Amino acid sequence: MSASRREVIDVPTASRAYEVVCGRALLDELGTMVRPLVKGDSLLIVTDSHVWPLYGQRVADSLRASGFSINVFVFEAGEAQKNLQTYATCLEVMAQSGLTRDDAVVALGGGVVGDLGGFAAATYMRGITVVQVPTSLLAMVDSSVGGKTAVDLQGGKNLAGAFLQPALVLEDVEALATLSPALLMDAFGEIIKHGVLAGPELFNAIAENPVTAPLMGAVDCSALDFDRMAALVSANVRVKRDVVVEDERESGLRQTLNLGHTIGHAIEAASNYTLGHGSCVAAGLAILCRGATAHGLTPAPVTRAILRCIEAYGLPTHANVPADAIIERLRADKKRHGSTVNAVIVRFLGDVEVVPMDIDRFAEIVRAGLSS
Numbered sequence: 001m002s003a004s005r006r007e008v009i010d011v012p013t014a015s016r017a018y019e020v021v022c023g024r025a026l027l028d029e030l031g032t033m034v035r036p037l038v039k040g041d042s043l044l045i046v047t048d049s050h051v052w053p054l055y056g057q058r059v060a061d062s063l064r065a066s067g068f069s070i071n072v073f074v075f076e077a078g079e080a081q082k083n084l085q086t087y088a089t090c091l092e093v094m095a096q097s098g099l100t101r102d103d104a105v106v107a108l109g110g111g112v113v114g115d116l117g118g119f120a121a122a123t124y125m126r127g128i129t130v131v132q133v134p135t136s137l138l139a140m141v142d143s144s145v146g147g148k149t150a151v152d153l154q155g156g157k158n159l160a161g162a163f164l165q166p167a168l169v170l171e172d173v174e175a176l177a178t179l180s181p182a183l184l185m186d187a188f189g190e191i192i193k194h195g196v197l198a199g200p201e202l203f204n205a206i207a208e209n210p211v212t213a214p215l216m217g218a219v220d221c222s223a224l225d226f227d228r229m230a231a232l233v234s235a236n237v238r239v240k241r242d243v244v245v246e247d248e249r250e251s252g253l254r255q256t257l258n259l260g261h262t263i264g265h266a267i268e269a270a271s272n273y274t275l276g277h278g279s280c281v282a283a284g285l286a287i288l289c290r291g292a293t294a295h296g297l298t299p300a301p302v303t304r305a306i307l308r309c310i311e312a313y314g315l316p317t318h319a320n321v322p323a324d325a326i327i328e329r330l331r332a333d334k335k336r337h338g339s340t341v342n343a344v345i346v347r348f349l350g351d352v353e354v355v356p357m358d359i360d361r362f363a364e365i366v367r368a369g370l371s372s
């Protein structure tokens with residue numbers, strides 16, 4: 001892929017059709033791309049205290065050059081800020097900035113910024129346009145696409161939210177250069193999951209010759225092969241696109257994106273959120289596949305290939321959490337319907353199925369996966 005090449009991925013959901021533009025050196029073109037999508041002349045950039053000093057000026061300059069007037073809401077970086085208070089302040093800043101229904105929010109940052117900025121846009125004046133400019137790998141491959149927006153409540157993560165598909169997602173993979181290697185590696189939990197959903201071609205492209213190899217011992221991600229990253233990110237966006245276009249509101253197929261998540265969330269909570277989300281998803285996927293193999297649901301060679309891939313990215317295949325703590329969380333999981341859980345089971349690479357299952361049977365699978 002040459003430095004100027006970009007991929008444009010169409011996302012024709014029922015509520016809105018939009019493009020994800022992915023490639024290198026794209027940030028300076030944001031204004032040109034946003035101009036035809038927004039009727040008004042006013043934009044609010046929502047971003048966090050890490051991302052604003054790195055990319056804020058470039059983004060604001062590009063938007064101003066296309067005739068927009070810009071206001072900025074910067075909040076302290078971190079999941080702890082994805083709460084009702086920050087959300088309320090964001091709405092007040094929108095009102096004070098005089099944003100109208102014709103104007104838009106530009107969410108510049110990781111998944112926290114995308115979720116919070118998106119939720120503010122979804123609810124301000126009953127919904128205005130949002131443009132997502134993800135800068136973390138997780139946000140590029142996952143959270144910026146598909147229209148889920150939310151903030152956390154004291155009662156749990158992402159409990160207050162709305163669906164709002166963006167008008168545009170602009171992904172400049174060169175922004176990943178400033179990310180910490182640990183955070184980038186963690187996102188591979190979701191990327192490996194996408195590979196399992198997509199099938200052998202993408203799975204093998206991820207598993208063979210890990211793109212993260214140059215980052216061993218590095219302080220940032222500037223040594224990445226950005227052409228390869230652009231191809232990998234685009235492929236991941238297409239996987240998520242194919243699922244959300246089919247099932248925008250998670251009534252069926254979209255549940256397959258939860259592969260590894262039921263156990264992963266339980267591990268995340270049991271670790272008191274000290275383990276990264278991607279690492280927990282990777283461990284959840286590994287435990288699920290081992291347990292499903294023990295119960296004759298996932299072929300052993302498929303599980304072995306998935307475990308090898310997770311290990312190649314330095315992600316965990318086990319969780320140092322007692323089985324009972326996980327199972328207790330499963331029982332409280334919000335995705336549980338009565339006494340059944342929707343277990344997402346890998347039949348083969350590229351063949352993943354949502355299987356409604358009695359919670360006691362799922363607990364047996366988890367126990368088998370934890371102990372093998």
Ligand SMILES: NC(=O)c1ccc[n+]([C@@H]2O[C@H](COP(=O)([O-])OP(=O)(O)OC[C@H]3O[C@@H](n4cnc5c(N)ncnc54)[C@H](O)[C@@H]3O)[C@@H](O)[C@H]2O)c1
Binds near residue numbers: 051109112138175
């Ligand atoms: N909406 C969805 O469908 C969806 C899907 C998955 C996850 N999520 C949400 O996403 C959030 C996690 O996203 P995340 O991992 O991006 O977390 P994050 O937004 O907290 O970003 C992680 C850290 O990286 C920093 N950062 C981001 N881009 C950077 C860059 N280019 N250079 C340097 N630092 C940078 C951030 O400031 C932050 O400190 C969670 O809140 C999760 O619930 C949402």
